[in-house]
Amino acid sequence: MSVVAWIAVGSLSVWLWLLVGHGFFWRTDQRLPPRTAPPAGRWPHVAVVVPARDEAAVLAKSLPSLLAQDYPGGAEVILVDDGSSDGTGKLARELSVKYGGLPLAVVSPGEPAPGWTGKLWALRYGVEVARAGNPAYLLLTDADIAHEPDSLRELVSAARGDGRAEGDGSGGGFDMVSQMARLRVTSTWERLVVPAFVYFFAQLYPFRWVNRAGARTAAAAGGCVLLRTEVALRARVPESIRGAVIDDVALARAVQRAGGRIWLGLAERVDSVRPYPGLGDLWRMVSRSAYAQLRHSPLLLLGTVAGLVLVYLVPPYAVAAGLFTGDVAAGWAGLAAWAVMTGTYLPMLAYYRQTAALAPLLPFTALLYVLMTVDSAVQHHRGRGAAWKGRTYSRPETAPDR
Structure with a gap:
């Protein structure tokens, strides 16, 4: 030959x-399974932290979906306006007045300290503000991510293992639950490139390997991460990963090193609204x-x-x-x-x-x-x-x- x-x-x-x-x-079946029984006990308190820098173009499509979460427990949204120049913070307050729903706080962290990337600096400040309310969980979600009304409820339910069957790695009892938001695929270039982006990510970090007990592979999707607060403190995040650009993988590794169990899957009810219309x-x-x-x-x-x-x-x-x-x-x-x-x-x-x-x-x-x-x-x-x-x-x- x-x-x-x-x-x-x-x-x-x-x-x-x-x-x-x-x-x-290559399989796409790692998703939050439906609950087969009602949740037991009280719903834990959750603080939603949204780092945002110049996100006015997408905020009107994403923030109302967070404010409208149908969550039986206590929850609030903390939007961290990271030095925006397009009126992101002002728009967030206007959207809160217009749509109501969960209480919203808009805070600003100032310029990043040396050694910090911007998003993690904003998360650090948002998490610090959130801890004052002693939440059991933190939902870290990007400003371009839109959530269906039951998204938070299902994330918390999956983390607690409420009425979910074990056996496929997604039964519950997780310290971190992350969903890969469905990215926008409208333009020709988005159709050509975006599904491959997620395919390559899954090839690099097979979701089944991430989700199995005792896994050595760690990964997350930074747009939607539900994290147990106690584990975040134990893993010293985001301080321990303050210089990371690929912060989602760094976060997953930090949680795993701290003894936390993680889960990663494809989202059904969480979508990115950010457009990438051209190849550039x-x-x-x-x-x-x-x-x-x-x-x-x-x-x-x-x-x-x-x-x-x-x-x-x-x-x-x-x-x-x-x-x-x-x-x-x-x-x-x-x-x-x-x-x-x-x-x-x-x-x-x-x-x-x-x-x-x-x-x-x-x-x-x-x-x-x-x-x-x-x-x-x-x-x-x-x-x-x-x-x-x-x-x-x-x-x-x-x-x-x-």
């Missing part, structure tokens, strides 16, 4: 392992933290690019080689690998209610992610680091192990 054929066989071997040996990452918007979303995920390591960057090329780009190349050069072995191996890849992507497209015709285009989307990751490294070495909302972190951390 030719060199191309052997490489294609290697790609197929990797895909067969990913299919059955990597936590079934999506490019910035990915590239701002991609190199931080690789711990700013050129070797990890090289290995990641090589791995993505082998897994996602070799199959279509091998098919083309089979068609245009007559390399039958390469063509069939590449076609088989491409077929497995396509099949594993179909459940995520179904979750996002997208056409199955997008599945064979996953290699093209993977190529975009390769370029975004390389661009992230280039920007880092130019001293621009991770830039977000007017702040640049030249050498940010990702998820420190210490």
